[in-house]
Amino acid sequence: MGAMGRTMIRYLVIIIIVVGGSVTANARELVVGLSSAVTSLSSALKMAKPYDTLCVNAGTYHPDSTLIITKPLYIFGNGNAQIEAAQNQGIFEIRSDSVTIAGFTLQNVPKNYLKDLAAIWVDYSQHFYIGNNTINNCFFGIFITKSKNGIVENNTVKGQAIHEHSSANAIHLWYCQKMVVKNNWVRHHRDGIYLEFVDSSNIENNISEQNLRYGLHFMFSNYDAYQQNTFSNNGAGVAVMFSKFIQMHRNNFNANWGDAAYGLLLKEIYDGEITGNTFQKNTVGIFAEGANRIHLRQNDFIANGWALKIRGSAMNNEFCYNNFIGNSFDLATDARTDYNSYHHNYWEEYSGYDLNKDGLGDVPHRPVKLFAYLVSKLDESILLMRSSFIELLNFAEKVAPSVTPTSLMDKTPLMKMYRPA
Amino acid sequence: MLKVFKYSFLDLMRNRWTIAYALFFALCSAGLLYLSGDGNKVIVSAMNIVLLLVPLVSVIYGQMYLYQVREYVELLLAQPISRKAIFMGYYLGISTALSLSLLVGFMLPALLLQPSYLLNTNWLLLIVIAVVLTFIFTGLACWLVLKYDNRLKGFGAGLFIWLLLAVLYDGAILVILLLLEDYPLEKLALVLSMLNPIDMGRMLLIFQLDYSALMGYTGAVFSHFFGTRLGGFILTFGFGVWLSFPIVLLLSKARKKDF
Numbered sequence: 001m002g003a004m005g006r007t008m009i010r011y012l013v014i015i016i017i018v019v020g021g022s023v024t025a026n027a028r029e030l031v032v033g034l035s036s037a038v039t040s041l042s043s044a045l046k047m048a049k050p051y052d053t054l055c056v057n058a059g060t061y062h063p064d065s066t067l068i069i070t071k072p073l074y075i076f077g078n079g080n081a082q083i084e085a086a087q088n089q090g091i092f093e094i095r096s097d098s099v100t101i102a103g104f105t106l107q108n109v110p111k112n113y114l115k116d117l118a119a120i121w122v123d124y125s126q127h128f129y130i131g132n133n134t135i136n137n138c139f140f141g142i143f144i145t146k147s148k149n150g151i152v153e154n155n156t157v158k159g160q161a162i163h164e165h166s167s168a169n170a171i172h173l174w175y176c177q178k179m180v181v182k183n184n185w186v187r188h189h190r191d192g193i194y195l196e197f198v199d200s201s202n203i204e205n206n207i208s209e210q211n212l213r214y215g216l217h218f219m220f221s222n223y224d225a226y227q228q229n230t231f232s233n234n235g236a237g238v239a240v241m242f243s244k245f246i247q248m249h250r251n252n253f254n255a256n257w258g259d260a261a262y263g264l265l266l267k268e269i270y271d272g273e274i275t276g277n278t279f280q281k282n283t284v285g286i287f288a289e290g291a292n293r294i295h296l297r298q299n300d301f302i303a304n305g306w307a308l309k310i311r312g313s314a315m316n317n318e319f320c321y322n323n324f325i326g327n328s329f330d331l332a333t334d335a336r337t338d339y340n341s342y343h344h345n346y347w348e349e350y351s352g353y354d355l356n357k358d359g360l361g362d363v364p365h366r367p368v369k370l371f372a373y374l375v376s377k378l379d380e381s382i383l384l385m386r387s388s389f390i391e392l393l394n395f396a397e398k399v400a401p402s403v404t405p406t407s408l409m410d411k412t413p414l415m416k417m418y419r420p421a
Numbered sequence: 422m423l424k425v426f427k428y429s430f431l432d433l434m435r436n437r438w439t440i441a442y443a444l445f446f447a448l449c450s451a452g453l454l455y456l457s458g459d460g461n462k463v464i465v466s467a468m469n470i471v472l473l474l475v476p477l478v479s480v481i482y483g484q485m486y487l488y489q490v491r492e493y494v495e496l497l498l499a500q501p502i503s504r505k506a507i508f509m510g511y512y513l514g515i516s517t518a519l520s521l522s523l524l525v526g527f528m529l530p531a532l533l534l535q536p537s538y539l540l541n542t543n544w545l546l547l548i549v550i551a552v553v554l555t556f557i558f559t560g561l562a563c564w565l566v567l568k569y570d571n572r573l574k575g576f577g578a579g580l581f582i583w584l585l586l587a588v589l590y591d592g593a594i595l596v597i598l599l600l601l602e603d604y605p606l607e608k609l610a611l612v613l614s615m616l617n618p619i620d621m622g623r624m625l626l627i628f629q630l631d632y633s634a635l636m637g638y639t640g641a642v643f644s645h646f647f648g649t650r651l652g653g654f655i656l657t658f659g660f661g662v663w664l665s666f667p668i669v670l671l672l673s674k675a676r677k678k679d680f
Binding site: 259326377378379381382383385386387388389390391392393 | 462468469590599607614624641
């Protein structure tokens, strides 16, 4: 069992304790409602003792300031409980361990250039759970700083970002550890999910789309896993920078189009695994700069402008069992000598044969076309795409490479598309 | 003019080579439509065939036909018909016949195999481009026939023009772009490719086919250009100039030539 499994069990235990604690004699349940004894959230927070449950009935609440939670509490919305942000304030601020906030609709946190106002801000906390909330039109959605062992699950965060400089991120994690961000749907913010200095965390099954900048943006975050997420139609796709030991499995990177858009941007990334992902219709599938010792396996690159753009600074990476289908360019590089290894990939453009029927082409495949090299040198030559002259040049270069790196080839190209057994 | 047009058109439609031409395109497009599922790929493959073959066939076929009927043309010249009427009639007859076989070649398989293509704007655009290229290069063929009495010279010049516009021109653009690498080249590149009808057709189609690679910075600039009204106007103007250019050459040659 991995570290991830252990943390999961730990969370489960915590949740059982929190939920179980609420029904034991020493914890009370307070009902907050527009027609109940307690009508305001802030007075309920004052009355509550640690480990109490606050049950907030349906209705729209207008707290006059940020709701600061300083003791372990289980707070959940019962029915359609809406909370509108006060003027120039966030909504929840969690400053205690073991807090649960679930089932709310949080709305209209204003933008602020001095303070990071968020619908939910978690600071220096552990063992918190934020689940099933709907967050509309807020500056930051969920903002978590210096915290550990928290779960952010099943939230829908929808912003109305128009300009990058006046918008913020849907889920923002800063200096966190062992976090789980799961099954969230985030859109129309600046970055969908933003992580900085976040270690040993699991980002799973989220949908991040139509964000102005990155669907997922993380820096200085090590030992994290990203699984089964979908990133589509984001301004610049997904950026992964300055991180080590990253696992990216079975994610979808779709339709990230634009002059600076990448399905996945790898910058200064070491020792990662990128497996089973699908890159479809991006301007650039993967752009790698200073990415080292990464294993890219079993990914599908379909109908991208450039499936891979590899700078000379990316070394010792392994590309195998990937499918390259219908891309304008499979691989572009500016390097004269390439230090990555390519083997057992399926290249749709491969034109070799397989005499001994072992499923591997007998002639090596050179994925870098002369034209791809030309375009990377000289943007304007894209105008000559599909021209007969260019096809001639490509053919000549394929037969006798002079400009493209001679060492860069797949000596064992697959004859048929790779499908995991 | 109509009489000459009608005569040459009907003569050509009965010719087995015209039928073979239509059949060739019908087979090509049927094969592409049948084998390839993805719409864009069919159009790109068909485009490659069209951009290479249509100019070549138009030039060579036009020249062959006109050299063949040369004596008959001289007979016609002795009649009270204007030179303009005779040569325009032949020019229109040949290009209409070739265009018609193109239309049949592209429309019939689409109709039978994938009727949705009949309304696909890119497919229709490809056919329009093919027809325009047919007219341009048939015009050049007529002019060359008048210019060179020697068949070998005529065919040589025709082949050279085709090779120049279809293949070598792009190489020249590339060399120019590489030489001027240090300058902003977007406009120059556009202008240079606008001077060649084959390039114009290729770009017009490529930028319709939303290639992801074209969404890079420079590609986006070009895409934007082709999307605007100004771009459309310039393209139409360019094709217009290219359509009238061979006719002007042909008519001035026909007026002056001493038969």
